């Protein structure tokens with residue numbers, strides 16, 4: 001019989017023995033036996049590691065023995081600029097500050113995986129425990145606290161713990177509930193001493209502290225902007241270290257604030273899950289947003305305890321979006337049995353200019369209806385024109401937004417920026433930074449808008465330039481970009497459907513007179529595009545990004561790894577706060593060719 005099988009038998013025997021001991025007086029004996037069981041499973045694992053090519057239990061048996069296979073930990077591949085990849089960089093930075101190596105914080109995940117029960121077995125129970133007096137040391141780009149705690153099994157080691165809603169300076173009680181090789185996840189149970197940053201009186205939402213949507217409601221707005229600036233600084237440290245070392249990354253600018261800090265989000269997507277094994281829902285499931293673990297620090301029952309919280313109101317959603325949410329929830333009360341699987345409900349704000357001579361109801365487009373009255377819910381707004389807002393729920397319906405005097409239409413389900421209060425500032429900033437230094441007003445100037453969507457930047461930057469050419473992979477967005485240019489009386493914009501690099505086959509404008517806008521999705525630009533951009537060698541580049549980490553990586557690649565990249569200088573980098581109360585930051589980096 002193999003060592004593995006023998007050890008595993010020992011483990012089960014000792015563990016069973018430990019479970020049978022229930023009297024209080026024997027608690028210590030039980031814990032000793034449990035410790036023995038734990039040590040045994042560690043031995044099993046070591047035995048397995050020493051014999052990598054053999055399966056435990058495959059030795060020729062004298063008699064039939066049950067084949068026992070140890071479970072192996074399979075690490076998922078993560079993109080370095082994804083939230084999990086960024087966390088690794090943040091953990092390494094924390095270790096550097098505390099003189100710790102990765103080895104000193106590595107967790108024995110294989111032992112947990114092979115525990116008698118991965119939730120309640122002795123090893124899992126040793127790891128997944130409550131700990132008190134834990135000071136939060138840092139805050140991650142994802143808005144969670146980071147702390148160091150003792151490893152419960154290997155006493156010489158530490159663990160890095162992620163504590164959602166924890167702020168640097170908080171002293172906390174946490175419950176560790178999941179172990180990864182280099183960190184553990186935890187729930188914030190209690191804050192025993194508050195961080196000086198913490199201003200819980202600012203919290204407006206009763207779901208805050210549980211809902212995964214917001215992380216920053218307990219911070220002043222100035223503090224939120226400061227943290228976002230720090231995220232931009234760290235992103236360049238982690239993903240453009242060579243540029244930082246060479247001193248070519250300028251001082252990061254202050255984060256530009258959003259005019260609205262609540263009630264700004266023009267799109268929300270509440271959702272619900274279908275419990276496994278059910279063919280039809282027997283009770284209305286929670287409809288709302290995901291819960292971030294099972295925290296109790298605010299001791300609130302709001303939204304329930306499921307992985308999806310039942311949410312009635314979202315304080316960052318606009319008023320009409322909240323009205324739409326209320327309508328759709330009432331409808332869901334009666335029609336949830338019709339769903340065969342979980343679903344997401346789209347809520348998207350739509351704005352229409354009213355003809356003041358006609359009655360409002362007759363001018364309303366399709367939108368979310370109040371089930372009690374059967375009428376389309378709407379909100380009249382008086383700006384320079386009389387406007388009406390409705391909430392669209394059909395992904396294919398056309399939605400309208402007005403920005404800086406321009407009209408934009410797009411399919412409700414397609415991409416469009418979600419905070420229209422900040423768009424006048426952003427579009428002006430982009431426009432101002434596209435100008436070629438030293439050029440006269442009558443010098444020709446051309447724009448390329450890569451990843452142009454339905455034409456937001458092409459159209460808002462089109463005045464005063466000779467020609468704009470936009471490229472976008474979504475044919476639907478391109479057809480709206482063309483319609484939007486026409487509706488705004490703009491004749492100098494041309495749009496093409498395709499991957500961003502396709503633009504280089506169509507550009508006929510002189511590179512010295514051309515500025516390029518980049519606004520890629522979270523994953524950033526690919527090397528093929530960046531190489532071709534460098535070959536084209538434009539005069540200026542304004543790179544807008546919702547993931548500053550992939551932006552920093554791309555900027556370093558462009559400057560250091562492409563043919564003409566070295567000729568560029570980073571002129572400025574700063575964040576824009578598209579999503580107050582959350583950890584998100586949009587970053588704008590301006591590059592100019594020397």
Ligand SMILES: C[S@@+](CC[C@H](N)C(=O)[O-])C[C@H]1O[C@@H](n2cnc3c(N)ncnc32)[C@H](O)[C@@H]1O
Nearest residue numbers: 415451452453456472473474499500519520521
């Ligand atoms: C962040 S959005 C920006 C859209 C637009 N600039 C705006 O602000 O409304 C990114 C856009 O890139 C498009 N996209 C994604 N991958 C692309 C690719 N490889 N080439 C061109 N466009 C792409 C998406 O469809 C999306 O519209």
